[in-house]
Amino acid sequence: MDDIAGLPRGPVDRWLRSAIGDRFDSKEWRAEPISGGLSNLTYRLRLGDGSSVVLRRPPLGGVLPSAHDMRREWTLLTALYGTGIPVPQPLALCTDDSVLGGTFYVMSDVPGEVFRTSADTGALTGPQRRDLSTVFVGTLTDLHALNPYEVGLADFGRPDHFNERQVRRWGEQWRRSQRQELPDMDRLLALMASRIPATHDVSIVHGDFRLDNMLVAAGTADISVNAVVDWELSTLGDPLADLGLALTYWHDMHDDERALIPIALGVTAHPGFMTTTEIAEQYSRTSGRRLDELNFYQAMGAMKLAVILAGVEARFNDGHMSDQGPLSLREAIRVLVARGLRAITV
Missing domain, CATH: 3.90.1200.10 (Aminoglycoside phosphotransferase (APH), C-terminal lobe)
Known part of the structure; x- marks a missing residue:
């Protein structure tokens, strides 16, 4: 499968196997952008076992200081999950810049309608x-x-x-x-x-x-x-x-x-x-x-x-x-x- 912008298959494939391979079949996956790309980039990863997870990463460039801090998102989701405030379950955080060039994380794919228009x-x-x-x-x-x-x-x-x-x-x-x-x-x-x-x-x-x-x-x-x-x-x-x-x-x-x-x-x-x-x-x-x-x-x-x-x-x-x-x-x-x-x- 071809890479899509911001998500090179080789590095992501290796990281997925090490990070969530014990919980999901990450051997075969395909990615779909699920946001308009105006801010942090969001992808749905459809996995080989029929399940899916969501990956969030910073924009591809032009990032201002203190903006698009993925570690902060991860910290917040980790704290809120299970409190009654409805948030996706945080699954894995990557701080190795060699994978995507910056910190990113994977969370559960929550069903629901998005009222955008x-x-x-x-x-x-x-x-x-x-x-x-x-x-x-x-x-x-x-x-x-x-x-x-x-x-x-x-x-x-x-x-x-x-x-x-x-x-x-x-x-x-x-x-x-x-x-x-x-x-x-x-x-x-x-x-x-x-x-x-x-x-x-x-x-x-x-x-x-x-x-x-x-x-x-x-x-x-x-x-x-x-x-x-x-x-x-x-x-x-x-x-x-x-x-x-x-x-x-x-x-x-x-x-x-x-x-x-x-x-x-x-x-x-x-x-x-x-x-x-x-x-x-x-x-x-x-x-x-x-x-x-x-x-x-x-x-x-x-x-x-x-x-x-x-x-x-x-x-x-x-x-x-x-x-x-x-x-x-x-x-x-x-x-x-x-x-x-x-x-x-x-």
């Missing part, structure tokens, strides 16, 4: 969309209720001055990734740095909590979450940072400006889904957290997504994303920065 959620009924909204908020609330110190994650992050460091770190990422002059981003970062709220409690922060990072059991009477995935940005910090970014991804019906941002486009813009206001209110009720300074967290969510898209655009256009042509996300980045400015100046 408007068409995906368009097939649901109105009541199902409402239930999915409720499950979405409940999963985030459950994650933030888990005590990180009780599951071995005391050293997983530095929660002190979390919001201040987030603004500084993402500003640095912007300066490394940007391919356009955008004075409004400088203004947004400055305003956020001057209006940082106090952190009232500490939780595990997913860092990219959105609907298509959940594997959902939707074919039964009760919608449930089989697994939350893509933990590469996870840390310990302010739980409201997760809520702010989740609201940035959420697409309310009739929000035409949000339609200019291609990520999660139209996924929740159907009758039956809660609105962003309802999502925030539901989170506040179930978590017991006040949202007096939610505008800051929404501004930070918009800023983060703008920086993420700038990094994606840079990797594409610098030739680090395999089999992809030129990409422009400049309009989406400008829209996100404008939305962030509106939120922080309310």
Whole structure:
């Protein structure tokens, strides 16, 4: 079988046999990419015994400092597996750079639907969309209720001055990734740095909590979450940072400006889904957290997504994303920065 980009057969074959050969028939396997390749790369490996596992590795190039840390993902999954927070089972970690050029890991292949497009959620009924909204908020609330110190994650992050460091770190990422002059981003970062709220409690922060990072059991009477995935940005910090970014991804019906941002486009813009206001209110009720300074967290969510898209655009256009042509996300980045400015100046 031919190699596929980012997964050379020879080295991977030898590692699979040594790492999981006692549990799976890894002698014959074939790989299928199962992500769009905008961040860490994900492959489903179909094995000779009919089973499958999932392999996660960093992007092929253009990696910024502290980004795409696979060991952190592994540490987080290992801590959360078995706690009641639904995550795939971590199976094996490889830190030998001679295999893939960087750290990667293999985890269980969890079944479930991924709601990535408007068409995906368009097939649901109105009541199902409402239930999915409720499950979405409940999963985030459950994650933030888990005590990180009780599951071995005391050293997983530095929660002190979390919001201040987030603004500084993402500003640095912007300066490394940007391919356009955008004075409004400088203004947004400055305003956020001057209006940082106090952190009232500490939780595990997913860092990219959105609907298509959940594997959902939707074919039964009760919608449930089989697994939350893509933990590469996870840390310990302010739980409201997760809520702010989740609201940035959420697409309310009739929000035409949000339609200019291609990520999660139209996924929740159907009758039956809660609105962003309802999502925030539901989170506040179930978590017991006040949202007096939610505008800051929404501004930070918009800023983060703008920086993420700038990094994606840079990797594409610098030739680090395999089999992809030129990409422009400049309009989406400008829209996100404008939305962030509106939120922080309310």
